[in-house]
Amino acid sequence: MSILVTGGAGFIGSNFVLDWLRQSDETVVNLDLLSYAGNLENLKSLDGDARHVFVQGDICDHALIDKLLAEHRPRALVHFAAESHVDRSISGPAAFMRTNVEGTFTLLEAARAYWTAMDDAAKAAFRFHHVSTDEVYGSLKPCDPPFAETNPYEPNSPYSASKAASDHLVRAWHHTYGLPVVTTNCSNNYGPYHFPEKLIPLMIVNALAAKPLPVYGDGQQIRDWLYVTDHCAAIRAVLAGGRLGETYNIGGWNEMANIDIVKTVCALLDEFRPDPAGPYARLITYVKDRPGHDRRYAIDARKIEQELGWRPAETFATGIRKTVQWYLDHPEWVSRVQSGAYRDWVKQQYAAP
Structure with missing residues (x-):
């Protein structure tokens, strides 16, 4: 048995592949284009592991998808591959339309042909799992209830609009x-x-390099924060027991303002690696807000808990400590992903007002 994972060298996708193979001997066929955010170094621990089959390729390549499905006969397709950075979608939306909309369409059509040709038992077992975002629901006011699966779609950025489009394709x-x-x-x-x-x-990474910590606007934009391995566990639960055609919201029950996130990171760095020059919070720098910046996201994750028994294992306090410590323990990984093009992007994006 095998599963086909798209975008499995990206942030969430690579964590999912690693998490899956820690708990299962089922082969993962991992398709990733290795664009700027895809990084095979994330999967270095799987070198030589026959359960991990990596294929570099484009989800818009219908012939390649057909070939992988025919060759590996996966029982499920888990679709992570996406352009995902809102700022990049504002400056260059075309890539988001191609990957997130055309790519999802290509996968759906290939999966439909593959599934249609199956026998009845294999048809009943097959799943197409589409991984999306809460940003499709738009922005909440301070007193609004969190996003439920029944909320209308109101995407406000090219990124969230492209993901909303992909969600609608999957539903259709x-x-x-x-x-x-x-x-x-x-x-x-x-x-x-x-x-x-x-x-x-x-x-x-900016704090450790004594660089400014750029905070958009007043820093009071609120997000719900989900530790990535909790997300992986939720995907496994939905893949195993989710009702067909249904949507499940996955959240961490952790609403926090961006400025409070930044101050928490600074406090942990003060604890783990004190800077003789003073507290890291001295580096906080407010910059011009980005266009159309959504004010608040929050997730009502009761449906997945009630139907499938999933709830996050990490609080934000435990997850953020693990995260900061991981970056401190992996300076080589950080230095290698910080290419010249990446540094130019950050400089351009977070220029002071």
Whole structure:
């Protein structure tokens, strides 16, 4: 038996592959284009492991997807591959439309042909698991209840619009063709192997380099934070027991303002690796807010808990300590992902007002 994972060299995808193979001998066929955020070094511990079959390729390549499905006969396709950074979607939306919309369409069509040709038992067992985001629901006001699976879609960035489009495609392929799909919409993930353009790893690496810690606007944007291995466990639960055609929201029950996240990271670095120059919070620098910045996300994760018994194992206090410690323990990984192009991107994106 095997599963096909797309985007399995990215942040969440690589954590999922590692987590899966810690708990199962079922082969993972890992398809990743290895764009700037895909990193095979995340999977170095699997070198020589026959259970991990890596294929470099594009999810928009229909012939390649057909070949992988025919050759490996997976019982499930878990679709992580996506362009995911909101800031990049604002400056260059075309890549998001291609990967997140066209790529998902290509996978759905290949999976539909593969599934249609199966015998009845294999058809009943097959799953197409689409991994999405809470950003498709838009922005919440301070007193609004958290996002439930029944919330209307109101995406506000090119990134979230592209993910909303992919969600709708997955839903339509289930209702029109009967393809056995499940969709999960997660909140902000954090943890090991997170590319340092996102908030938490950016704050860690900048602080250690005594660089400014750029905070958008007033820093009061609120997000729900989910430790990445908790997300992996939730995906396993939905893949195993989720109802066909259903959506499950996955959250960490951790709403925090961005500025409080930054101050927490600073306090942990003060504890783990004190800077003789003074507290790391001295580096906090407020910069111009990004266009259309959503004010608040929050996830109501009761459905997955009630139906499938999943609840996050990590609190934010435990997860963020593990995360900061991981970056301190892996300076070589950090230095290798910080290419010249990445440094130019950060400089451009977080220029002072």
